[in-house]
Amino acid sequence: MHDMPALYDSAAAREIDRLATAALGGDGYALMQRAGRAAWRVLLQRWPQAQRITVACGSGNNGGDGYVLARLALQSGRRVRVVHPPGGGPRAALAQRACTDYVAAGGRVDLFPTSLDDADMLVDALFGIGLHEAPRADAAALIEALDAAPAPVFALDVPSGVDADRGSAPGRAVHARCTLQFIVAHAGLQTGTALDHAGELLLDTLEIDAAAYANVAAPCARQLHGATLRRWLRPRHRDTHKGESGRVLCVGGDHGGGGAIMLCAEAALRAGAGLVRVATREVHVAALLARRPEAMVRGVEGTGEFAAMLETAAVIACGPGLGQGEWGRALFARVLASAAPQVLDADALNLLAATPRALDDAILTPHPGEAARLLGTDVATVQRDRLAAARALVERYRCTVVLKGAGTIVAAPAQLPCVLAAGNPGMATGGMGDLLTGTIAALRAQGLAAFDAARAGALLHALAGDAAAADGGQRGMLPSDLLPWLRRHANPEDTDVDPAR
The missing domain is CATH 3.40.1190.20 (Ribokinase)
Incomplete structure (x- = not known):
């Protein structure tokens, strides 16, 4: 059903991530680096002139993806800094590793509140697919600052504050110019309020075939787009009459x-x-x-x-x-x-x-x-x-x-x-x-x-x-x-x- 792409909920997305990590020998950092590289490619393609890049990183693996992108941007000669909410530094092991590599490369990390107005590109890597409630006050303040800043926002996997399963925003949520989904397309981002927050929706599978795991992590919906119409609207026979x-x-x-x-x-x-x-x-x-x-x-x-x-x-x-x-x-x-x-x-x-x-x-x-x-x-x-x-x-x-x-x-x-x-x-x-x-x-x-x-x-x-x-x-x-x-x-x-x- 390639003309009706699969959409997944967060439970299936997590399971596919886990199984893909196991297939890579248990090296979750390899998958995180793929995500960071994929995001860096999109940023270069969409905003090649961006020289001052600020990445808002959360404490989980979404933040880890942001640290990988920040390191790659730094190594390319851009002026880069990472910002995270007070007490919101990396907690997940993979995110800590990504942060360490970024800092070792000469990366700068700032605590919010701090002005975001000096950036000409903002990257949202605060929350991933796991958010189902309103962000806490400190994270909400950073989300509000991202929205208020003059630079465009590029969201990694999910615009922070958006529920990737339900498509709603229970509290403050980022309004991104573009969102790059990783491995699978998230069902909630395709409908409702989420469409106002996600901007242009892209997908990078990170070389993972989600269909290979359909027996344990099946899609929850499918997407219809223009080319699908041919499936149902066939040319009529030459001898068709109005009764048919x-x-x-x-x-x-x-x-x-x-x-x-x-x-x-x-x-x-x-x-x-x-x-x-x-x-x-x-x-x-x-x-x-x-x-x-x-x-x-x-x-x-x-x-x-x-x-x-x-x-x-x-x-x-x-x-x-x-x-x-x-x-x-x-x-x-x-x-x-x-x-x-x-x-x-x-x-x-x-x-x-x-x-x-x-x-x-x-x-x-x-x-x-x-x-x-x-x-x-x-x-x-x-x-x-x-x-x-x-x-x-x-x-x-x-x-x-x-x-x-x-x-x-x-x-x-x-x-x-x-x-x-x-x-x-x-x-x-x-x-x-x-x-x-x-x-x-x-x-x-x-x-x-x-x-x-x-x-x-x-x-x-x-x-x-x-x-x-x-x-x-x-x-x-x-x-x-x-x-x-x-x-x-x-x-x-x-x-x-x-x-x-």
Whole structure:
């Protein structure tokens, strides 16, 4: 699965480190030196002009990596100093050895507080993967100083203060320009708050093949990026007809919500559905047909006429603009009773949260607020550990879940979760989720299983968002700006479309 890189939690990362050290004859210092050399290479590549380098080193092995980098920088002729918090000198044996070698080479070590403003490069080697609580006051003060200094920060393995498993920052945390992960990619750094702290994420395996230890240290998730889309979106056969591309029924658009269901239907069409029907309020029919005549729109004011539409649907996309009034509740109840696979969003999720039930073949697409309601908790709890929240949603509702947000997570029963390496802040605007609902429903109607449709749809949607942002900028981007790009990225076989864009 080289097109879906593995992501690991800290327990697996530690075990791989231990086994790799044993394979090197028990010489952990050899691995530490590899890490330091790898970090020095990145620093030279990214900041070749840096001459005054300050390295903030903690007491553990992450600090040891920093001491190795500091020694190499010193030996290259740079002006280097190491800074550590009061009482935060090297305690781990390997870190002590690395510190000794650095000092023996003529290295300087300062206690914080001291000014960091004289450096033109800062290296964060305070904490590694083991931090799961807020840093103590002395370390927090040094982290704050690193952030306040004018020079860019380069973090080793994990930005200090970030929980590498959960992707959150329980206290003060470094905002790095770049983070170099060692041996394995950390799941928590790919989603949530961590993305604001990690900057550009790089990985150096230090010549260790983590897959060789999969039987005892398996990944906890996988990453989705542009090239993965080809896995699911194959060229169509020459004799394909519209029936093979699936019939999607979009349900929603109560009074005041017609735009939401319109966006959902347009996305389903642009993502390749063969037929798209829309069940909405009668008042929205004319506008929807004027904007998108390819959609087959019907005004539904009662559940009688709705029954026939349900019978012919291959997949139902329900929720955009649905509302939680009597009309929306009645349609939602009929959707849940249908045998067709469902993609549920927006008010469909809010109605589901009021009466939770297992849904089997459905796909839920909550943002953090909707996820909190579905789990009976609050947004802060969801965002504190997004991977855990996605797993909890799967366990409660027994179906596929797309937890939207920075580093969108797709999870399903008996499947390894996937985290998207695509999408941008410009997509944080009303209506983007309506596009996602229609996109996933279209791919589900085209024959993809629920988990595959959710992964492919979320990735397609994110790539379209990135292309639209590259075309005109993130701020002010509208959901409808994605529609042309949805079509282009839904055809990755076209030679003029770069699926990784």
